[in-house]
Amino acid sequence: MRESAGVRRERIVGVVRARGEVRVSDLAAELDVSVVTLRRDVEELAREGRVRRGHGVVRSLDPAGGKETAPLTAGDAVGLIVPEHHSYLFEAVRGARDVLEAAGVRMAMHIAGHVPGAERAMARQALERGARGLLIAPRWRTADSPALDEEWLAGLTVPAVLMERRPAPGSPLHAMDSVRSDHWYGAHLALEHLIGLGHRRIVLAARDDSPTARTLRAAFAEIAEARPEVEDWTVVLSSRGAAPVPPAEGTGGSAPLVDLGTVLRERRATAAVLHADVDALMLVQQLQDAGVKVPEECSVVAYDDVVAALGSTPLTAVSPPKEEIGRAAAELLLRRLDRVRGAAPEAVRRLELLPELKVRGSAIPAK
Structure with missing residues (x-):
């Protein structure tokens, strides 16, 4: 049975409040209605003063000083996206999980296959399932790979933090929060x-x-x-x-x-x-x-x-510091998600953590 217009509009308000901004076409597909129907709903909600209309998007009424969301509540989820077969990053996952669980936030892990566009598909899936924010470690197998992800990563409608990745200076992702090893x-x-x-x-x-x-x-x-x-x-x-x-x-x-x-x-x-x-x-x-x-x-x-x-x-x-990378990234994401509504925007953070040397005897003085 198809839901009533009133129920559907409440869902629209909830999604927009959580994500800050949503494309009309994406939201129509998510709610399984036509774009025409979705636009009518948005027009009505805008007249009621509950959302703001933009060119092809619908926005939250909250001040637009960053990707603001409603306060976190118990049971909220954060999506974490890592490439398959990557044991190095799985240690970072443990660190992120510990921080998120301590905050009462559920971590939903998504494994991206080694195919073009895999991370984008996982991010879309995470958002469709209600993720309030994202921790992302794209595979970026080649030097040209980051450019292929710039548009959709920069256009995310929820707070996101890159893990163990540093975008090229001047790229659209330069102003994205990131945590990596030096x-x-x-x-x-x-x-x-x-x-x-x-x-x-x-x-x-x-x-x-x-x-x-x-x-x-x-x-x-x-x-x-x-x-x-x-x-x-x-x-x-x-x-x-x-x-x-x-x-x-x-x-x-x-x-x-x-x-x-x-x-x-x-x-x-x-x-x-x-x-x-x-x-x-x-x-x-x-x-x-x-x-x-x-x-x-x-x-x-x-x-x-x-x-x-x-x-x-x-x-x-x-x-x-693999686990510390995960912890620092999760802490940064939680900081974004817990930001007080209407507060002045915070500076983007690009954190680098130093590795250490573990001496075990496989290197000795040269003869």
Whole structure:
């Protein structure tokens, strides 16, 4: 049985109050009515002084100094969107969950597949189910990926915080709240540790399919080039599968890791920084199978510290503050959601948290 116009209009008011602004076409689809019917409802509600009409949108009557919402109540939900098969970010999820549960807010987790537009579809689904705000960690597998998400992320009608992502300066997302690790500092920690142990020829074997990987590769090159102690350095891909565009089916989808032993011999390197942890453990095993002893013949520092401590040789690792990223992002989102109506807009926050080095003995003084 189709709901009455009065009930439908109350739902419209509730949605608009929660989200601040909604597209008429989106709201019509959500309520399963025609755009013409929805526009008539909006016109009537505007005459009653309950909503504001805009060009193709309907807005809350609250002051437009940011994405304001009604005060949080017990049982309200926040959507959290992360890419599938990403154990690094799942640690951030734990931190966010702890903060949200302590505040009486339910966390609704959405896993985005590795296909274009997956995060946008998950965000739409979260909002349709009543999410009051969003925590989002887009996959951004290639350097061009952020540009594809700029329009819809910038147009969200609820408060949102990016996790472990930093939009390009001057992009439409530059003024979006974000929390991430300072991966430049992480690269600095790894190199400083190895240089302090007397290593002068160092290899970075890293992934190249995420913002973290790209930042780490660029930072390593910048720092190594600037340090006069470093006689030689190089950056290689940890495996073909770690590239921005994975190998096509039938061409070796489970591509082997780089032959690190050969790279070490050619460069006469005595140390390596390996990103990420799973690749690091596999590369260390590869070296050992080839007769290269770790750390006696090659000192190793891993990056991510998700499973670095679990190998037969526990690896010294740069450990980004993964759970703290989630906590800080959730706290920032709650701050936005709890903002007093009519209060002056708060400045956008772009937080960076510093990684730390966990020393476990896989790096020793150079001989």
